[in-house]
Amino acid sequence: MIAETVCSAVAAAGLGIAAVSAFRRRFLTAARIAAYALVPLGLVMTGAVEWAADTAFSPVAWAGFGVLGGAWLLFLATRAVERRRKSKGRAVAGAAQQDPVAPRASAPSLGPADRPAGRPGTKPQAAPRGGATDDFSDIEAILKKHGI
Template sequence: MLTAAVSFALTAAGVAVAGLRAYRRRFLSATRWFAFALVPAGLYLTGLFPVARTVGSELADWATKLVFDPRVWTGVVLLGVSAALLATTRWAGRRGAVAGGGARPAAGPAPARPAVGANPGGVTGTAPFDPARQTEQPRQAEPQKPAKQQKPAKQARRDDGLGDFSDIEEILRRRGI
């Protein structure tokens, strides 16, 4: 009975504040106050106050056991060890320290690939940009020069598995970057 009186008193007070806000032409604020004022009456009429009391008392009992019961502390320690083991195996798996089902084969040198943008026909579909005229100039079909033979030093450098970077370097050098 006391719960009903308190909840309806809170609702009446909230509706009164909402009415004052509306009288002062602050309709948005009045609507918010009215919405919050309906909450205590709604909680009482749906029967959620006893549920909240039960949940609160159960949380208080659990917290009391957490502080004073050694079994609960043992469970907390076990959960911590479990989390640490899961994190360690995930970290070790990413570093490759744990072989999953067998040893992985060692990576060899990257296979040789043609240069990016190489055009064996010698004719390109785009025209170069002339900054002086601010237009594209028509390009005539020119036979493309054959690619230079790589020197032995470059070939040795390509064997380290980073051959793709030499292609990128060549593209950047052509563009003046």
């Protein structure tokens, strides 16, 4: 009974505010406010407010909501476990089947002994002073690997 009275009062106040807005020639705003104000009145007329009030104060209804929440949590938990198992199975199967993308990527750069010989009539170049060969050998190996 109290909930119906409150909803009716909210609807009447909203329609009053809509009338004031229409008087100020804000017709679009007035129509929107009137639409919002009529929602509680419609809920009272359909009996939804009485049902909601009865449900809000019923311990059986709250227990039902608790059971529904528990079922929802169970669905989420089983879904998460199922996804985790599928992804773990794919990772194990994928690792066994796939070759590494760049097998020599983790290998150290080519040292002087591992470098392929240049063209057959050329002399090997002398190493510059100061150990510059060591500094740029990694970069040279990467550039050669990419054909640059």
